Amino acid sequence: MFSRFITYSVSLFFSLTMFTISFPGRAEALTNIAEYQQIKGMIREPLTLSVMLNNGQPAILDAFVTRPVSKKPLPVVLITNGTTGTAEFDRWTLNPNRYSSTAIAFARHGYAAVVVLRQGYGQSSGAAEYTGHSCIQPFHLQAGEQDVQNMVAALAAVRRNSWASADNAMLVGMSAGGFAVIATGATNPPGVKAVINFDGGRGAIDGKSLCDKTGLMKTYEQFGKIATLPSLWLYAKNDKSFPPDIGREMFNAYQQNKSPARFIVMPPYGKDGHVFMDSAPESFWWNTVATFLEQYHQPFQEIIKLPAVNLIEPSALNAAGKTAFSGYETTQRYEKAFATDPDGDWGAAYWARNSQEAAATALSICTKEQRKGAAKCNLYAINNNYASEKVH
Incomplete structure (x- = not known):
């Protein structure tokens, strides 16, 4: 053997058959939940978010919700994706279940956890925020502006569901998604209470350098000037894309205006800690996140045990x-x-x-x-x- x-x-x-017809601003659940692992006390089901962006353009965003069974509206956690920067992978291979373990962790502690893929990823319409950019001209600020449009529109659509709180939400993202939630949090969306950035950034080359590093730091500095929401920045010790030293530089640029933020170096995970949010067991990171949630009076205690x-x-x-x-x-x-x-x-x-x-x-x-x-x-x-x- x-x-x-x-x-x-x-x-x-x-499969295009996963799309449903829905109306702008609504979040529609797809029907066959038997296709998804169900956990006692939770509901896991895909969503199609049909939204109108603030530039007047309609968009469809690929999403998936994991939530406790509840008759009351639940605080929302909007979780968004990273990227390989390769259109073929991001479009044809990525799907919201890449972040299923993250969503389950939040749902177990009382949240309606909605993974949303931004434009150009999975079955979401449109082009990714890096389309037309290069390492010489990565246009970090413009990418952030598209991320903000996607995230704000997605949150508005999710909030129209009876299970979602209209005034209590958090933003969570990893890698390019971490950059996206920091950008979105800087606009201080109503009802968003906090932002959690897992190994976030843009333009990683070799773990030592960045595409237009000067422009990226200026972008973070601009975000920090207007941000008032608390944020948690987590970087694994062995992150091969954004090592803690680079993460700290982005954090320091953001912090020049003393916005409420905390930077934590996490232990090494596997061969590349950059993927710990989507790959590591909940026990690797939840206690660190729970301390932050408790500080800002958000749910942090377990309400559903895993079978x-x-x-x-x-x-x-x-x-x-x-x-x-x-x-x-x-x-x-x-x-x-x-x-x-x-x-x-x-x-x-x-x-x-x-x-x-x-x-x-x-x-x-x-x-x-x-x-x-x-x-x-x-x-x-x-x-x-x-x-x-x-x-x-």
Whole structure:
């Protein structure tokens, strides 16, 4: 039996059938929630946000909500995405479930957590904020202006839902999304209470330099001059895109007007801490965030416990497969699937748009890694359930 090592995978599929018809300013839920892992006490479902931007242009924003079951409006956490700067990946591969574990963490503590992909990402309409820019001319301020339009419009649409508070929200983002929420928070949107920036920035080159660093620092300085909302800036010690020293420079530029902000260096995570918001377990970062939330009188205590997942490990897995399955069982990176064959070859998929895509991706990975003539790969688990009633 060969040793196989499969890295985390995202879905490679895109379907226009996921769109629904909706009216400007509304957030419409898509119907088939059976396609998504459900957790007792929570609701997880996709949204299409049909909005009107403040430049008078309509837009559709790809989104997903994770929220406690509640008859009362819930404080909103609007979570937004980072970028690879590669249009093909950002458009065809990225989907809101990339941030499922982050959304679940906030929902477990009392929030309606809405992941929203800005224009040009996933199934959101329009072009990304970096379109037409280059490293020589990254136009940081203009990118921030587009981010603000997207985030403000998304928040207005979300607030029209009965489950969303009209006057209590937070903005959360990682990487380019961290830059986006700092830009948006600087406009002091009504009802937004705080901003959390996970490893945020723009124009990373090699972890040592930035595209138009002078312009980026001036942009942060401009944001800081008008910002009044409290913000938390978190940078992993081993971030390979924006190491803490660079993060601190952006923070210091923002802080020249003494806006209420706090900078924290997080422990190293994995091989590249830049991804800790979407990849690390909740336990890695929640206590730090909870301290900030408590300081500003926002919910921070657990109201929903995660259920224990008790999947029996496939019998034929080798050492690498056993490690992978253990990680699969515990992670909240939905939508996910695990496939294997009788010889112990395997494939795991995470962050798919729905359960069907996760299943297809896991099977594809398992099949690709098989020896010639090996028995057919079969689905073993989809999300936290066996793919069939029979345990193999």
